[in-house]
Amino acid sequence: MRRDNLLSFLYFMANTILIGAQWGDEGKGKIIDVLTAKADIVVRSQGGNNAGHTVIHRGAKYILHLIPSGILRRGKVCVIGNGVVIDPIALVAEIEGLRKLQVVIGKNLLISDCAHLVLPYHRSLDEQRELRKGRAKIGTTKRGIGPAYGDKAARTGLRMSDLMQPVLFSKKLQAKVRENNSILHALGAKAINYREVNERYLEAGRKLRPFVSNTVVYLHRALQRGKEILFEGAQGTFLDIDHGTYPYVTSSNTTAGGACTGSGVPPHRMDLVLGVMKAYTTRVGEGALPTEDSTLAKMLHEMGREFGATTGRARRCGWFDAVATRYATMINGIDEVAVTNLDGLDAVDPIRVCVAYRLNGKRLDVPPCDATQLENCEPIYQDFPGWKTSTQSAKQISDLPFTARGYIKAIAQLTGAPLRIVSVGPTRNETIIL
Numbered sequence: 283m284r285r286d287n288l289l290s291f292l293y294f295m296a297n298t299i300l301i302g303a304q305w306g307d308e309g310k311g312k313i314i315d316v317l318t319a320k321a322d323i324v325v326r327s328q329g330g331n332n333a334g335h336t337v338i339h340r341g342a343k344y345i346l347h348l349i350p351s352g353i354l355r356r357g358k359v360c361v362i363g364n365g366v367v368i369d370p371i372a373l374v375a376e377i378e379g380l381r382k383l384q385v386v387i388g389k390n391l392l393i394s395d396c397a398h399l400v401l402p403y404h405r406s407l408d409e410q411r412e413l414r415k416g417r418a419k420i421g422t423t424k425r426g427i428g429p430a431y432g433d434k435a436a437r438t439g440l441r442m443s444d445l446m447q448p449v450l451f452s453k454k455l456q457a458k459v460r461e462n463n464s465i466l467h468a469l470g471a472k473a474i475n476y477r478e479v480n481e482r483y484l485e486a487g488r489k490l491r492p493f494v495s496n497t498v499v500y501l502h503r504a505l506q507r508g509k510e511i512l513f514e515g516a517q518g519t520f521l522d523i524d525h526g527t528y529p530y531v532t533s534s535n536t537t538a539g540g541a542c543t544g545s546g547v548p549p550h551r552m553d554l555v556l557g558v559m560k561a562y563t564t565r566v567g568e569g570a571l572p573t574e575d576s577t578l579a580k581m582l583h584e585m586g587r588e589f590g591a592t593t594g595r596a597r598r599c600g601w602f603d604a605v606a607t608r609y610a611t612m613i614n615g616i617d618e619v620a621v622t623n624l625d626g627l628d629a630v631d632p633i634r635v636c637v638a639y640r641l642n643g644k645r646l647d648v649p650p651c652d653a654t655q656l657e658n659c660e661p662i663y664q665d666f667p668g669w670k671t672s673t674q675s676a677k678q679i680s681d682l683p684f685t686a687r688g689y690i691k692a693i694a695q696l697t698g699a700p701l702r703i704v705s706v707g708p709t710r711n712e713t714i715i716l
């Protein structure tokens with residue numbers, strides 16, 4: 283990877299991996315939409331329709347689940363890479379929903395033939411496992427993500443290429459439905475109807491056929507022609523299957539490496555990693571959130587903010603956690619930082635930032651691996667003065683109040699990477715690029 287001072291000038295001419303540096307919902311969709319203006323291709327490389335990426339454009343709100351957030355810009359190509367798990371029914375619904383909103387979807391969408399499929403038994407298993415866990419549940423989106431990646435790892439999954447071969451697909455599906463129905467039966471859950479699923483999936487397969495191809499070859503040819511690629515991370519660093527707050531994580535590699543394995547673009551072709559983080563912290567689902575603060579959550583919810591884009595659940599909220607974002611910089615190799623939702627703190631004073639954890643009387647500078655230990659970590663805070671005025675109309679950094687500038691500079695410094703983008707509202711225009 284290139285790591286020189288010229289990087290900032292090359293920023294918009296580079297292959298950029300954009301990742302969430304917290305627990306998801308950092309505002310990735312909004313930043314992708316902004317950056318797509320300068321990119322040629324936007325690629326999703328992991329996750330599935332558990333993701334919900336919000337883009338506000340010309341007064342309309344678009345929530346993208348499987349389709350990259352670059353789709354709203356004409357002339358850009360969007361790729362759903364091999365590392366994504368695709369629910370074909372949900373994808374067809376998303377395409378049709380966007381078309382109804384006048385979004386053009388045709389040759390600008392490519393789907394990897396190697397991407398694994400999410401099937402109805404994955405969703406049922408996801409639901410049943412959560413039910414059985416009771417209070418220890420993960421709080422999944424119930425989109426079947428865990429069981430679909432489970433099948434992939436067990437080498438028993440069905441892929442897009444199978445769906446493109448109806449006879450083969452039906453045969454494989456029948457065996458999988460039989461196998462999974464015996465598991466669902468043992469769990470006391472409703473059986474899956476093979477015929478019905480087969481029919482619905484084959485129909486979705488027919489609709490998706492024009493988009494399906496070998497996207498690895500497409501991306502490599504595009505790179506040879508000097509095209510610029512933006513890799514759109516889904517979820518966030520602490521939901522990563524390896525580096526997140528296991529077991530309260532999703533089932534894919536949400537960190538920068540996932541962009542390579544999930545697209546077939548090798549590491550040396552990546553130029554820059556942009557870490558997106560909110561000016562505070564949110565999490566939806568269960569698991570530790572060391573800086574959680576009910577007063578901050580109440581304030582944000584009363585402003586109508588921080589409700590999940592996929593499930594509508596109220597997000598848990600807390601103070602900015604620099605222990606987490608610093609670790610995210612390490613894992614992802616974050617070169618530059620985008621801070622979003624700064625305006626969410628406009629009325630808050632003082633503003634707290636977690637600079638270290640305390641566990642059993644010891645100071646920790648990195649999050650512990652163990653979920654229970656993380657639950658027991660107490661944040662050590664540094665307080666910053668608030669600005670108590672609206673930041674939403676700021677167009678450049680100098681328009682921001684002095685204390686707001688001090689705050690974002692401090693959180694970037696604590697994170698260990700230079701600040702590049704500040705977002706002060708959900709629309710494209712409410713973005714400051716430094």
Ligand code: GDP
Nearest residue numbers: 307308309310311335336591623705706707708
């Ligand atoms: P993603 O999953 O990372 O793409 O994030 P989500 O779309 O799930 O959640 C982010 C939410 O914050 C969405 O409602 C966005 O419209 C909104 N948003 C993003 N950046 C800003 C910002 O700077 N200010 C405000 N007010 N909202 C923002």
Ligand code: IMO
Nearest residue numbers: 306307332333334421422423516517532566567
């Ligand atoms: P975006 O891309 C926030 C969370 C779920 C749950 C855990 C596992 O919009 O940032 P899963 O359904 O993946 O098995 O759920 O991960 N989760 C997300 N949280 N944003 C997301 O995506 C998420 N995708 C999954 O809430 O805690």
Ligand code: MG
Nearest residue numbers: 307334335591
């Ligand atoms: Mg989201």
